[in-house]
Amino acid sequence: MTTAVEDVMHLFPAPPRLLALGEPTHGDNNLLTLRNDLFRRLVERDGYRTIALESDCLLGLLVDDYVTGGAGDLDAVTEAGFSHEWGQFQGNRDLVRWMRAHNEGRPPADQVRFAGFDGPLEIHAAASPRRVMTALAESTGYPEPIDHLLGDDERWTNPAAMMDPTQSVGRTPEAKELRLLADDLSARPAMRPDQDERALLYARTATGLLRYHYWMADPSPDRLTWLLGIRDSMMAANLLALADRGPTLVFAHNSHLQRAKSAMRMGGRHLEWWGAGALVSARLDYGFVASAVGTIHEHGVGIPEAGTVEGHLYAYPEEVVLTAGRDLPAGAVRRESPWYGYAPLDPALLTGVDGVVFVRDVTPTTSASARTGPR
Structure with missing residues (x-):
């Protein structure tokens, strides 16, 4: 166990071609800041040059053009370059700002790149072709x-x-x-x-x-x-293409990145399917670090119960904890969430998790119209 998320590479014998960092809820400031800090360290120490987010792959081209020196301004690019209105999240704006500043004056081969890897699919509709x-x-x-x-x-x-x-x-x-x-x-x-x-x-x-x-x-x-x-x-197809470019940090909901089958209830039915993480992990060197949280008080998520994975991690006094998946307690029970926008870790899936980043207390988002349910 460590409190330095930058030590994530200690979980792997070598830097994976695709390093996936999951999140249990969308738009949290703590998790976005943690992701940004991790990406900077991966760029500086481990040769990563691309970050891929769960956002429209076509809109992401606007952000990539901007961070590699294209015209435009931050407000316009973040508004138009993210789907699901996620350009309003401060952490995403901070990421785009840092990437453009980092690339200034650097040759193309040494620049960092941005990508969306989701399809042009909003929760309420699919795009026109x-x-x-x-x-x-x-x-x-x-x-x-x-x-x-x-x-x-x-x-x-x-x-x-x-x-x-x-x-x-x-x-x-x-x-x-x-x-x-x-x-x-x-x-x-x-x-x-x-x-x-x-x-x-x-x-x-x-x-x-x-x-x-x-x-x-x-x-x-x-x-x-x-x-x-x-x-x-x-x-998965977009991630495999990005892996051909070079080492990439992937950030999305845990359910898309896990190696096990994904499942959810929709339309009154229990649905199961193979997610992107499961598909790409069968094809190349893939590392998956899930995120978990303790409290989300603004949505009624209180201190986690004893016997859950989150309850075990909440017992540590540190605000952020990084642990290997194999070090988590066997026989834990799944936490129940009072809010649809937060998905606790499923202990049955931990065998396919290389590590877990635990954030003790989640602070409210600064987005004016954040929509943080699973997508």
Whole structure:
């Protein structure tokens, strides 16, 4: 056990290609500051050059352009460059500010990079494929118009389609033709010896997004399981591409990064699927450090009960504790959360956790409109 989160590398025989730091709730100042401090140390000591967040992969290109010296100002970039309104979190703004300052005057090979690795999927709707299909067509030189296939964006982003498949346009003739076109265009950058990184991103996102819309229109009982699995498969594909670039720090909800199967209740059903962490850990050198918290008083989460993992860690007086997963008590019970936006650690999943960062007390977020439920 240590109180220095920068000692996270002591958990591994060598720096993993992808180091994943999970969070049990979104938007907490303490966890975001801890993440930022860890990333700086990884850059300075361990050769990491990319940080990937659970945010829209296409919007993330705006942030990456900015931190590598592009035009713009911090307010505009953080507002437009994050999904889920997470650009309002002070920790994310601090991260972008530090990355741009760090890169100033450095050659491109030594600059730090930003990436979103989530699909263009909000909790209430999936995006229209217009943005990514237009970018894919332009990057591959496709000459034909596609507006007649796309139609109105509002058809694609209809919030009612999230729970009602009859409201989705994902299986219309136009949508099926778009899926075939996206598949054909995706082969073009993949067949080039000098594969263009952004064209490949557009290709992955277009095919994944149209697949997601297709299953939104599915009336079967497996519909929600398919949607959850497709989202994490898109995340995993983006992480594998970032790993090809070099050592990367990944930050997202614990449920997306764990090696075990993910599970949740939605629409009155218990759903299980393989998350991004499980998918990428089977392919490359992957390290997973989960985060846990003691109290979140603003949401009624009090001192953790004895016998839980959080209760064991809360017994230490330090504000922050880092411990190896193997050192946590066997036979712990799962903590119950009174707030939907916080997911306690599941003791049954600890065998797939390399380490746990425990933050004793969580302070309120400074975001004016923070939405911190699981996404």
